[in-house]
Amino acid sequence: MxxxxxxxxxxxxxxxxxxxxxxxxxxxxxxxxxxxxxxxxxxxxxxxxxxxxxxxxxxxxxxxxxxxxxxxxxxxxxxxxxxxxxxxxxxxxxxxxxxxxxxxxxxxxxxxxxxxxxxxxxxxMRPMSLFESGHSTGEMSLASLLDGERQTGLGTHLSFDDLLRRIITGGWPELLDADEDFARDWLADYLRQVVEVDVPEMGHRRNPGNLRRLLEALGRGVGQPVKLSDLAKDVGGDGGPIAYETLTGYLDALARLWLTDDSAAWRPHMRSRARLRTAPVRYFVDPSIGPAALNIGSAELKADPLALGFHFEALVIRDLRIYAQLHRGRVDSWRDENGNEVDAVLTARDNKWAAFEVKLNPRDVDAGAASLLKFARNVDTDRHKEPACLGVITSTGAGGRRPDGVHVIPIGCLGP
The missing domain is CATH 3.40.50.300 (P-loop containing nucleotide triphosphate hydrolases)
Known part of the structure; x- marks a missing residue:
């Protein structure tokens, strides 16, 4: 056993x-x-x-x-x-x-x-976080961050190749010790079961090719606020957009199977007059599903840094959701019409909230911190509390609180 x-x-x-x-x-x-x-x-x-x-x-x-x-x-x-x-x-x-x-x-x-x-x-329940699978030390605690405490950690134990494997294999208990080839075969079979058995059993007995293309479109759109109209075009291809009712039926089925895990728009009171965008940001419940739907592995991700950044973001959002659940918290996104955005806004009990930017490359931490500080200045703190934490979650390196108050958090240090 x-x-x-x-x-x-x-x-x-x-x-x-x-x-x-x-x-x-x-x-x-x-x-x-x-x-x-x-x-x-x-x-x-x-x-x-x-x-x-x-x-x-x-x-x-x-x-x-x-x-x-x-x-x-x-x-x-x-x-x-x-x-x-x-x-x-x-x-x-x-x-x-x-x-x-x-x-x-x-x-x-x-x-x-x-x-x-x-x-x-x-x-x-979701698949396992890096802390649960033993790939994060957990020394930078979300609970302590929400309490306003300074946290430190060193995330260099998780190499770049290790991180790629964690994206491709995900947090599925059966795949924790699996090599990449086995994991990709397992996930391909998993999605085949979804397309050919699970969704049809829920009453959607239409073109399975449409559902496969929808999974691919969602895989390409991970971490982005992809509109329904754009999804309909991607799924329909040369035949034109699929019907709205068909698309929403498929999305409903995937949600009822707990495979999608979108971030709704956080809508705080802001000092800025810029209109807030309300489209959800698309994620799967585990970062492995996007690459599996696209039939790509670590080599393809390594060759496409932009796509890798989004799939790394999906891994971070999964872990944040798992850790936030202990605090009866939820993870949303924030965007305005001027192109300003924050990847994750975590709201917990007692109206505590924290905001996080996700940056795969540690060299981008300064930009992420600047974005968070600009965002926090525009939140109406007369109606909301001050943020308990502002943090940039990155792939590796040393973690701690910067002089400007923003925490740098290597994902291999983050825990509940």
Whole structure:
């Protein structure tokens, strides 16, 4: 049996089980939901594999709840009737932490499925961060940065080639020790399953070539606010833009499979009169998906520094989201009509917020710091608190707080 590497989600799951009767863990296939839930579950029912268990939902549903809690119902969306059964059990037992559900696809809203409010706590899992996989020391803590503390670290242990491999292989638990060729084959099969099986099962039985081209277009547009009209043109190609309804249906399916993870626009009160842009910035849930959709590896990324910068940004945004989740935080982007932008604005509990620029090349740190300071000066701090942290996240080198107050954060030092 493979050794379980602790996940940041372990802490969140424990906390949620202590206050709610059931916890729903959602995230893409193969990100580690089942392994994490299995660390605390005493009874495991794999609904996607166990036909007898699915049959019991109709014949003897009470038997599914006879095991010792916490009871894990893995891939619950395969047998969606289990939702209402668990909800009723939570009401009847009036106990905390009795059930865990995992799901790699979010079902459409169903009038027959009752609200889980007050019974279910919902948490999201993503593939592993660099800290979880052992590639970041974590000595520059996001929690401490949000507390306004000075942080230092040295990120030179993560070489340029190591960083490329982490982008190409991603944070999938099955690929942590894989070489690049195996990882690329695994990811190609993963996306083939998405195109040929997962999305059609969600009711989208149209041209699979369109969906492949959409994944490629999203791969080219990683880290950019690509408009729907531009995506429609890219997907349609010589045949002209695909229909808006088709495009939004595909995007909805990818979101329900937890494969996309776009950054919404942060809309603070600003002193500047410049109009804020509201288009989301496009990301996948893991940086490996973009290169896999484009069928490129580390050699191609190395030959295209501009594209590499965007895919590095995708890795950083993934890690920020994972670390922010411990603080009930979210990561957005900010752009105005004059071309000013900030890659990540992290908003946490108690209205704490921080802003980060992502620069692959450490020589670009000065430009990133200048951009952050200009942005912070224009935020209306009469309506928002002062930022807890301004930081430039880069690929390597020494980390610390500069005289201007901006932290330099090598990605191999960042942790929760």
């Amino acid at each position: 493979a050794t379980y590497l602790p996940r940041i989600a372990d802490q969140e799951l424990e906390a949620r089980l202590s206050v709610m009767g059931a916890v729903l863990i959602e995230g893409p296939k193969a990100c580690g939901k089942t392994a994490t839930a299995s660390q605390v579950a005493n009874t495991i029912i794999r609904l996607d594999e166990d036909a007898a268990a699915r049959a019991q939902l109709d014949l003897d549903p009470q038997a599914l709840f006879a095991g010792e809690p916490p009871i894990l119902f893995d891939e619950w969306q395969v047998a969606p009737d289990i939702w209402n059964r668990v909800r009723r059990q939570v009401d009847d037992r009036a106990e905390k932490g009795h059930f865990i559900l995992t799901g790699s696809a979010r079902p459409r809203d169903d009038a027959n499925r009752h609200s889980g409010a007050g019974r279910f706590s919902v948490m999201q």
